[in-house]
Amino acid sequence: MRVNGEPFKSIWPEPDRSRVNIIDQTQLPHVFAVAHLRTLQEAAHAIKAMLVRGAPLIGVTAAYGLSLALQKDASDDGLRRASEILLATRPTAVNLQWALREMADKLLVLPQEQRAEAAWNHAGVLAEDDIRLCEAMGDHGLVLIEEIARRKQGERVNILTHCNAGWLATVDWGTATAPMYKAQEAGIPIHVYVDETRPRNQGASLTAWELGQHGVPHTVIVDNAGGHLMQHGLVDLVIVGTDRTTASGDVCNKIGTYLKALAAFDNDVPFYVCAPSPSIDFSISDGLRDIPIEERSPLEVTHLKGLTEDKRIETIRITPENSEALNYAFDVTPARLVTGLITERGTIAANAEALAKTFPDR
Numbered sequence: 001m002r003v004n005g006e007p008f009k010s011i012w013p014e015p016d017r018s019r020v021n022i023i024d025q026t027q028l029p030h031v032f033a034v035a036h037l038r039t040l041q042e043a044a045h046a047i048k049a050m051l052v053r054g055a056p057l058i059g060v061t062a063a064y065g066l067s068l069a070l071q072k073d074a075s076d077d078g079l080r081r082a083s084e085i086l087l088a089t090r091p092t093a094v095n096l097q098w099a100l101r102e103m104a105d106k107l108l109v110l111p112q113e114q115r116a117e118a119a120w121n122h123a124g125v126l127a128e129d130d131i132r133l134c135e136a137m138g139d140h141g142l143v144l145i146e147e148i149a150r151r152k153q154g155e156r157v158n159i160l161t162h163c164n165a166g167w168l169a170t171v172d173w174g175t176a177t178a179p180m181y182k183a184q185e186a187g188i189p190i191h192v193y194v195d196e197t198r199p200r201n202q203g204a205s206l207t208a209w210e211l212g213q214h215g216v217p218h219t220v221i222v223d224n225a226g227g228h229l230m231q232h233g234l235v236d237l238v239i240v241g242t243d244r245t246t247a248s249g250d251v252c253n254k255i256g257t258y259l260k261a262l263a264a265f266d267n268d269v270p271f272y273v274c275a276p277s278p279s280i281d282f283s284i285s286d287g288l289r290d291i292p293i294e295e296r297s298p299l300e301v302t303h304l305k306g307l308t309e310d311k312r313i314e315t316i317r318i319t320p321e322n323s324e325a326l327n328y329a330f331d332v333t334p335a336r337l338v339t340g341l342i343t344e345r346g347t348i349a350a351n352a353e354a355l356a357k358t359f360p361d362r
């Protein structure tokens with residue numbers, strides 16, 4: 001997608017394989033900075049500290065992190081140790097283990113001296129595949145937006161989204177944002193309500209930034225406003241991403257997604273989830289029971305980071321010194337609240353039958 005009119009991806013390898021380049025998302029929207037990952041440790045840190053985040057991008061960064069590790073030690077043991085370090089960074093997005101398993105399957109059958117080069121190339125394949133999947137979901141999601149636009153006879157289509165499931169969370173296009181960018185390209189008037197997404201504010205700082213870079217009309221709202229907007233007919237559809245969707249269609253995504261789904265259900269607002277196949281965990285079916293929910297530092301709740309009037313980035317405390325804070329990063333939306341899953345193979349019902357039929361190969 002674009003940054004100040006220039007084409008950018010969220011991650012790109014240096015041609016001489018010395019490093020991987022990323023956009024440091026902890027500094028957006030105030031500073032656009034590129035960071036370099038030269039070692040396994042730097043890649044693991046980038047994922048854990050959320051310089052890169054979003055399920056698909058976590059997977060691709062881990063694949064490159066493994067490639068960097070294999071440049072130093074390409075033994076079976078080296079590969080296993082590097083995978084363990086990367087796997088420990090973030091527990092919820094299944095793309096991380098999916099990407100590492102894909103890499104291991106490709107690499108373990110090769111002689112050690114071929115592994116580093118093959119790993120680098122395969123990480124590139126995963127990155128290119130991610131772009132392809134996102135663009136395909138964009139095309140399928142566009143059909144849904146077109147239908148609403150036809151019904152509204154040219155009036156703008158209002159879409160609500162939560163967190164950042166945009167191109168910054170993938171390699172390009174985004175998952176939930178791909179249909180929005182496609183609609184904009186098709187000349188359909190859209191407007192996006194962007195949930196700020198406390199505590200880390202990925203909506204307010206990342207989704208708003210990237211939509212703004214593409215001239216997509218949008219309004220940032222506080223997390224609690226969505227239900228009110230839906231009650232007043234101001235939201236035509238909700239599109240969100242997912243960190244892990246089960247074989248039965250339960251959707252785990254950024255904390256607060258469940259409440260949006262409840263409000264959408266109560267107000268007959270269609271609630272769609274963009275779920276590329278690497279985000280689907282076919283080994284589990286009960287999202288509430290089986291998906292590990294990341295718990296992050298209470299400091300993300302007690303403190304806020306932002307730009308001061310005199311343009312300094314500062315962190316301030318918003319709670320009393322002695323109040324405890326709890327920070328679950330994700331929640332699970334049961335399949336019954338999901339109108340449909342937009343996958344790279346089409347939009348399907350969120351149930352076991354539709355998922356099995358659409359992905360017989362998984």
Ligand SMILES: CSC[C@@H](O)[C@@H](O)C(=O)COP(=O)(O)O
Binds near residue numbers: 093165166170202240
């Ligand atoms: C295309 S990304 C889908 C999800 O990964 C996204 O909605 C999300 O919850 C990201 O969470 P984050 O904690 O910022 O990694």
